[in-house]
Amino acid sequence: MYKVVEKFVSINGEGRRAGQLAVFIRFANCNLDCSYCDTAWANEDDVAYTLMTKEEIVEAIKATDVKNVTLTGGEPLLQDEIFELIDYLSKDQELFIEIETNGSVSIKEFSKITNRPLFTMDYKLPSSNMEEKMLIDNFHHIKKQDIVKFVVGSSSDLERARDIIDQYQLTKKSNVYISPVYGKIDLDAMVEFMKKYKMNEVTMQVQLHKIIWGAEAKGV
Template identity: 25%
Template sequence: MKTSPAYYVAEIFESIQGEGNYAGVYSLFIRFQHCNLACSWCDSKYTWYKNDTLIPQTADELKDIIASSAATHIIFTGGEPTLYALDKLVIPGKKYHVETNGTVIPTEPLHIELPDGTYIERVAMKESIIKRFNWVVSPKLSNAINSQNTEYLHYWSARNWGIFKFIIQQSADIDEIEHVINRYSIDKNRVYLAVEGCTLQSQLRPKLVDELITKGFHYSPRLHVLLWGAKRKK
């Protein structure tokens, strides 16, 4: 199935940013439909595939929504937001953030057929625009089952556009992260580790957090999980 240069959006809502280097900040979230991966612990699996109930939106429509929000911080999330031309959604006076799995290079043209038969095509995003975004790149470890070739990390490690956020479940994940950041020369000061799970209890892992602290990593809370669990639009 061919898609037009439209934007398929799963949901739009205001909340606080729950994770990463802007945790706690009041933000407008635009969650895009479709993803090129299928990670086992994903908390937004409803975005993976084609949804016939969604009405495609134009860049101008989304910019109007962004302009009407009191939030200064705009979070592009998914799904995988880099399937879409995010540079076309920029208006003055807003700070943009992108939550990405990192496997799609934004400054290259994209032609991809997703598992549900949806064909996504977009032009290369303008680096002069997107380098001003706060990029939160979340590489997938072996705990995601659907872990990918990590060669794309050469691209992200060479660009000081934001941070890397890894999801951990156990001590072995921290060792794997150390191997990854050493291989790709990623500055540990750009790395945040968050504990997997969508319940309050899943986040209460003091021994695991103690271990990442001992090894010199930043800890990312998951504030939306602590406050609202797995509730959508939070």
């Protein structure tokens, strides 16, 4: 059984299919406490959730007729038997599955899955106050289809992101995105930084859902 706090259809606000319709399944609880977290309510111990089986989750997804599926949180990989759910979803060739994960939980075991889904994996930068929780071993298990995402809140975050991208040669291993903390950093400064350091194959992306509905909206 899985603790689901939200399920809804919207557009993908970010990622490889940004702007496309997606059905979101949001799970309860997280092991991190990022300074800029925009879903902290889902991480509370007393958050309301619905217990669902993997079959019920797939049925809810299918009922939407939407093909893009995002498993998010909280931290979805903390759910008991999450491997079984992801493996089950991956067997459906009509669905495009994306898992949003915070970078502190191993993704190694998911390499065993046939038709393994896409992972959008964060690397938490200094302004998050969670960088020490990052699991560097995950960089050995990302694939070209995946995204490593750096959420940037300051110029020092930009510098640190560049260091990590270069140190681990991430653009050769996966897609690399940088995304601003909403309202915390000038977008033009991010572009100028990318130009200065010739950050080829790095994608800057803003969160479309926050532009459309604002930073506080739920279920979008």
